[in-house]
Amino acid sequence: MRFFSDNAAAACPEAMAALAAANRLDTAYDGDALSKRLDGAFSELFETDVRALWVATGTAANSLALAALCPPHGSIVCHRDAHIQNDECGAPEFYTHGAKLLLAEGEGAKLTPDSVAALLATVRDDVHQVQPAALSITNATEYGLVYTPDEVAALGELAKARRLGFHMDGARFANAVARLGCAPADLTWRAGIDALSFGFVKNGGMSAEMLVFFRPELAGATFYRRKRAGHLLSKGRYLAAQVLAMLEDDVWLRNARAANDSARALAEAAGGRLVLPVEANEVFLKVTPEEAAALRADGFDFYDWGPGEARLVTSWDSDPAHVEALAAAIRAL
Amino acid sequence: MRFFSDNAAAACPEAMAALAAANRLDTAYDGDALSKRLDGAFSELFETDVRALWVATGTAANSLALAALCPPHGSIVCHRDAHIQNDECGAPEFYTHGAKLLLAEGEGAKLTPDSVAALLATVRDDVHQVQPAALSITNATEYGLVYTPDEVAALGELAKARRLGFHMDGARFANAVARLGCAPADLTWRAGIDALSFGFVKNGGMSAEMLVFFRPELAGATFYRRKRAGHLLSKGRYLAAQVLAMLEDDVWLRNARAANDSARALAEAAGGRLVLPVEANEVFLKVTPEEAAALRADGFDFYDWGPGEARLVTSWDSDPAHVEALAAAIRAL
């Protein structure tokens, strides 16, 4: 009964069926019929003209986005606990050719205009320091919190005022939208986002993530950077197929809702043990080492998350029986 | 009737079945049961202890290999027509942080010890010039020629004498082995190869290529570089699954033989029109613009390849009827 990561989940039936359907000869790279539909499909979803590129990983999507927004001699403001800082082995530095990440504070890996402004105030405007060029937030955050459209917009205004490109790492964007019930546009470009890493893999995809540019002119160099990074897959149609299948009939939203619902069930069982509110599909729990061991002895698999805490992650395919069993086990601690 | 690239082919049934079989929860990244079997499977195939890493593209495999063999201030000797020089948008330069490619000559994109030595002789051994650190060949070459084990070994000796790391771009390694009927070991480490990009996608895979290090100590930093480049897919088990399925019962060899056989059929039809001998799955044909147009009018799709030449590529799934029809059309020119 695995709750250690939504990365470990299966691919959803719709994605698998799409792969089978795409399994025929077509033009290579992104010249195929499916890949060519992506700009249109995402422009429709976001109610504006976008450029939508597939890549194989969220790390690639994030790094390509940041490279589009920040020069090598610039810096990127993000949260101290951001995935781009802690979990990508320096991919942003690799893709940007050595830009610096500036680390801001905030509860639950969530930035606020105040925390960002405080950080920016420490940078001198002279040639001896790298100058801030981009702001990156994660929604839902690494701690399962969700930025509302208003919260994003407040940061977007700051970004605009300071001339910072604004990137959203949406590895769990679907979970955020599912939670908020808002239009994807409200959470992104209408709130000032320039580029979105739109995650599909954690949410039932097999191997495709999307990089969406809300300012089409930003996309130009990225086509070269993607190729140059080895991310222009020669049979790109299989990536497009998965993504298009998950857009159809809002599979992406349905999957995310399922994951969120499972997390909420665990949250209700956890009660006072919650470290943070549960707003997406991650549950952070206060547990003693003995309690963690007891849960593991009962067959539940999850990560410790610092001393006295555990992280439980649900996914689109979390087995309701497993969730129920885990909820019961938590109550019984 | 498409003959423009083996990149455009479908994934083979064995790969598709393996994806379906792998479609269940497992550990993320390369911690899953399938990925863990790769070192063993490739060590067995190559009859020596290797490290075998999946990536999503041949460009990534090539670039990671070259970054393991060449420092930023070094250079890589390759053929003027090499894929790494002409078709990867500078990926080797990106991954090596700016190493230089030195371009050697040779018929059919094939290097010889003489052409390599002649190039090396132009480099001064001083700090004002980047120093050669690696040699890279493509087998089968970009023009469908095949290096024999002896030919590779002759280059391998030169590489060893000059202290050059030795890389083989094996996007069509299977086609070369199928042609030669040799042991994979004979064509690689026994001939001095340090790192092999072992192609599966052109040969019936969907999205997995392998990077094989014959000197395991070379692999160390590559795990970090792969992650840093965004090539550590979170659901890596699907990549391992494809590859393992194609190793089983020599599917990879069977597929390559099928592609080679189709090419040979076209070669026989082409006769004196052949630009180069056909040794793998590519056929380069002398045709006038009018003849090319006539073939296209008959429904055959392919690339022009310089003035008065056309490139025909067969694949594992080339339809025998299409091949026969094309052969007939060529004869009828």
Add this chain to the structure above:
Amino acid sequence: MRFFSDNAAAACPEAMAALAAANRLDTAYDGDALSKRLDGAFSELFETDVRALWVATGTAANSLALAALCPPHGSIVCHRDAHIQNDECGAPEFYTHGAKLLLAEGEGAKLTPDSVAALLATVRDDVHQVQPAALSITNATEYGLVYTPDEVAALGELAKARRLGFHMDGARFANAVARLGCAPADLTWRAGIDALSFGFVKNGGMSAEMLVFFRPELAGATFYRRKRAGHLLSKGRYLAAQVLAMLEDDVWLRNARAANDSARALAEAAGGRLVLPVEANEVFLKVTPEEAAALRADGFDFYDWGPGEARLVTSWDSDPAHVEALAAAIRAL
């Protein structure tokens, strides 16, 4: 009466005379007679076999040292207030091709084994995080404190245990040695230092800094990196000349003592206004904006350093009359 930076000082007479003496035809780059004497001169000074390379700036020396000690996918532990983090516009990231700086805490920009160990403990040993590869300290620190040989050695032991290369930014190394009265060897390689940026410019040089490797094998690639970075000056003899002249008769130590003495005079005048002890040639003073304005009105030039603080820097050529006047003005506040 300028006290804003030792960077602003003149070149000392010995350096100027050496430039004039070197003003004749000689072999270019570092092939001249003077440059060839550097390894020997610094090996003698440090009582061990070293490699000593001139460069034009401390930023270049620091960055080349760090590039020798840390791969692109590694990280460098330094103080949050380190010059390499705050004042070099990302030069370490440029030269290392995107390594990350990890920022540790400590009073007066001084690291301790505890603060470094605490930072290292936050890094997971997995491929998703850049792994620490180097430790860098500044001596004298950016706040004018001095590490003793024992303090360096304690950090050196930690570095060795964690397999970290150990770099000292010695932009004011002379001031540290002058203060401590120790052998240069005791403060460097005997305490575990692998590479030293040995500053001459702030101490009376015109345009030459030295990069000293205490493990000669580390220097190899640096010759290429230096050229590649545009730091192999074609008339390198003028750099060697300055440095050799300042080594002769311990001019470097005499200059540093003069600067330290001036700072001490200011420190005595400052009394309770001192933010930190004055151990080298920098004085950090608590002053109100009104007091700072008063000093400036009296003709003293210096930087504000955060709210309510001022930085006064003395140099080898600080005019005793100016120092005395400033001391009096501080007392009179």
Add this chain to the structure above:
Amino acid sequence: MRFFSDNAAAACPEAMAALAAANRLDTAYDGDALSKRLDGAFSELFETDVRALWVATGTAANSLALAALCPPHGSIVCHRDAHIQNDECGAPEFYTHGAKLLLAEGEGAKLTPDSVAALLATVRDDVHQVQPAALSITNATEYGLVYTPDEVAALGELAKARRLGFHMDGARFANAVARLGCAPADLTWRAGIDALSFGFVKNGGMSAEMLVFFRPELAGATFYRRKRAGHLLSKGRYLAAQVLAMLEDDVWLRNARAANDSARALAEAAGGRLVLPVEANEVFLKVTPEEAAALRADGFDFYDWGPGEARLVTSWDSDPAHVEALAAAIRAL
């Protein structure tokens, strides 16, 4: 009697005097009074509004210029024998983060619109190839030929038509202008040049080269790149001083004329032995190994330049007696 490189020459008296005059406290980096005069002085010289930055080497000037004109995923067209390709240890690749150099042909290291156009025609306009972004020529060339304003302008038109930034490596720009007697503006921006590396060191400077941007908006990021590369010297006033002194009273032109005159004297002596016309301060001579040995036995120092050729370089301070002696020795061969 050394004729192996103008890099080996002394600094001229005007430069030395300027260093002495600048040897007083002033603001650090490029904030000093002398550095601030550079934009104006070069704007006057070039009769247009320019940005003029000092750096310590021509390699740095070239690389910073190229980084301003070419993205990492672009390429730079230059001659196969260009200094940026052969003598800078990959500095352009380092500064541009991995751009590619495309090598064109031409007698005497001189490009023509035809040779450039022929090379450009080999590049496919797709994402698999790096796209040409800049053109770089050397004037005078590495073989001592001089581009006339018309020749530069013809290349400039091509550059403009293909949207290529246009760089001139002017390590011996002074020699070219001295030869042509034209306005510096005619040889640069009026002919389409965007950025010029204006050499002073070979021409009597000690340690300062100038990077001149004829489109001021190109300079912006270069200030950061210069700092980041460790080329913002803290006592920059000494660099500015040399350069300003050499601009005054046309010292730079006078020095270059002297070097050219010496070369012309050698050329007249060489007669039919000349490999190429002598248009600046380099003489390429056909000599047998025995003849070369005989010249060396007579006390003349120079480089062999390929089989059967020797390179003789004169400089601003070539001793007339030495020149006369060498001319006589050549005649006597």
